[in-house]
Amino acid sequence: MSLTSDDVKRVAKLARLGLTEAETTETLTQLNSILGLVDQMQQIDTNGVAPLAHPLELKQTLRADAVTETNQRDKFQAIAPQADQGLYLVPRVVE
Amino acid sequence: MSHITDLSFSELKKALNDRTLSSVEITSAFLDRIDALNPTLNAFITITRDEAMQAANDADTLISQGAGTPYTGLPIAHKDLFCTDGTLTTCGSKILSNFVAPYDAQVVSQCKNAGLVSLGKLNMDEFAMGSSNENSYYGPVKNPWDTTRVPGGSSGGSAAAVAANLTPLATATDTGGSIRQPAAFTGTSGLKPTYGRVSRFGMIAYASSLDQGGLIAQTAEDIAHGLGLIAGHDSRDSTSADQPVPDYTQTLNDSLKGKVIGIPKEFFDDRLDSAMRQAMNEVLDVLKSLGATTTEVSLEHVAEAIPAYYVIAPAEASSNLSRFDGVRFGYRADSPTDLMDLYERSRGEGFGSEVKRRILIGTYALSEGYYDAYYKKAQQIRRLIRDDFNRALGTCDLLFGPTTPSTAFVIGEKTADPVAMYLEDIYTVATNMAGLPGGSFQAPLINGLPTGYQLTGRAFGESMILNAAHQVQTVTDWHTLRPEGV
Secondary structure, eight states: OOOOOOHHHHHHHTTTOOOOHHHHHHHHHHHHHHHHHHHGGSSSOTTOOOOSTTOOOOOOOOSSSSSOHHHHHHHHTTTTTEEETTTEOOSSOOO | OOGEEEEEOOHHHHHHHSSOOHHHHHHHHHHHHHHHHHHOOOEEEEEEEEHHHHHHHHHHHHTTTSSTTTTTOEEEEEETBBBBBTBBOOTOOOOOTBBOOOOOOOHHHHHHHTTOOOEEEESSSGGGSSSSSSTTTTHHHOOOOOOOOOOOSOOOOOOHHTTTSSSSEEEEEESTTTTTHHHHTOOOEEOOOOOOBBBOOTOOHHHSSEHHHHHHEEEHHHHHHHHOOOBSSOOOOOTTTOOOOOTTTTTTTTTOTTOOEEGGGGGTTTTTTTOOOOOOOHHHHHHHTTTTEEEEEOOOGGHHHHHHHHHHHHHHHHHHHOOSSSSSSSSOOOSOOOHHHHHHHHHHHOOOOOHHHHHHHHHHSSTTOTTTTIIHHHHHHHHHHHHHHHHTTOOEEEEEEESSSSSSBBBTTSSOOOHHGGGGTTTHHHHHHHHEEEEEEEEEEEOOOOOOOEEETTTTHHHHHHHHHHHHHHHOGGOOOOOOOO
């Protein structure tokens, strides 16, 4: 499978990643070379093999349903680019 | 007595316990050496001199009262991927260039609780994506053995700092070889523990099913001390294993008689460089002289580990790195016109090119219509790889091989070709896919540059890896060699 420049732009949009024209061109070549490497996977017969998501297939543990976190909103918002009265500020979304 | 900064973590521990040195003496000696050499090596992004001297003073007070732990007052430095409350935590990225973490990673808390003194934060490839430390927004780290060469990556700062005696112990992380490969390139010892052995809480995530925190130091014994401090269950990391933590120092001197070392034939095929083969055979001869026997094993699917890794890791990264959006913390682009512009430009300007490539590959692999061909296929191959390892480790105690295909390469040599860089991790990636512990330890130099051999163990079998490496270190001097001129 080989990507086109439109594919790169579509994927960059999905990833919310701003790319310049020059970056798109350079990235296209590199992504196709990486996908060439990745496509070596297709030589392996994996019929009937169950996917493995975690190496040790650990079980999820349960804990008592009790409050364990304290509210640290002020501390966390102190490092925000823009916060006011407990809210994170972004450009207007709804007119 | 040799200079303070020449001493290993274990030797410093003895000196502190015997009260021949104070924490203030030790800490200031390392800080002075960092000040002298960091402008050349660029191993540290942040040096926390004031906090370190304060902690050293406090440690000396505790020691004088007979309080503290056996580790109180010993220095460490943290890879800049571990969150440190109140200290800049950049992960090697511009997007976190203003991020003062509001909490400590579990590993950082454990080190603090043990009384360790943190000297600062270590340089790394951005978001741990790289094998040369050239992908850091804060500039490349130089290899202390030859400053025209890379120290490896992504834990290049950790490895270079230990190799140059800027710290006796460093935390590091390994997703596809990021502890073992830089350890091999810098003549240090490095251990990636079993997946789940060390908490990932507060460790900035790259690929969550592969990431594991570990250590780089001068010797296996040093790592045995350090691992005892950072291993263990943490309820804040749901993938952390609830397994007892043994005293890794107690088994270092066990005999290797009767131990079986598996030699994966795929690691020793005719593609292996002849000088590297000779270095590996020298190490094997030492292991045999200590009573171990060898047997050939096969890891049939190991060659597919790299292609499958470059689906799984970017896929997980594309999801993990979506949190860096310019809204809650980190870098935000100037004067965004709307919300989409804020996201796209903050991320576009904040991430470096390798991180962007991996986000794009991961987003593509997970996008509609491609899931079965990429992510599912890679996970199926992951099972085949894991089964290969389990089968091989059913017939032997440890697997042995080279850590890297060659010695450290020259800065700039592989930057134009991402795929050539990815193949650097050909011997290390499969271990992460299988979730097993792996260590890299000093092998003979080749043309004056360090090499490493790799030991891979069964799940939670760190003790045996450290035991074997320590036994080799008791009868060889490869781990005592230090770069000249730094």
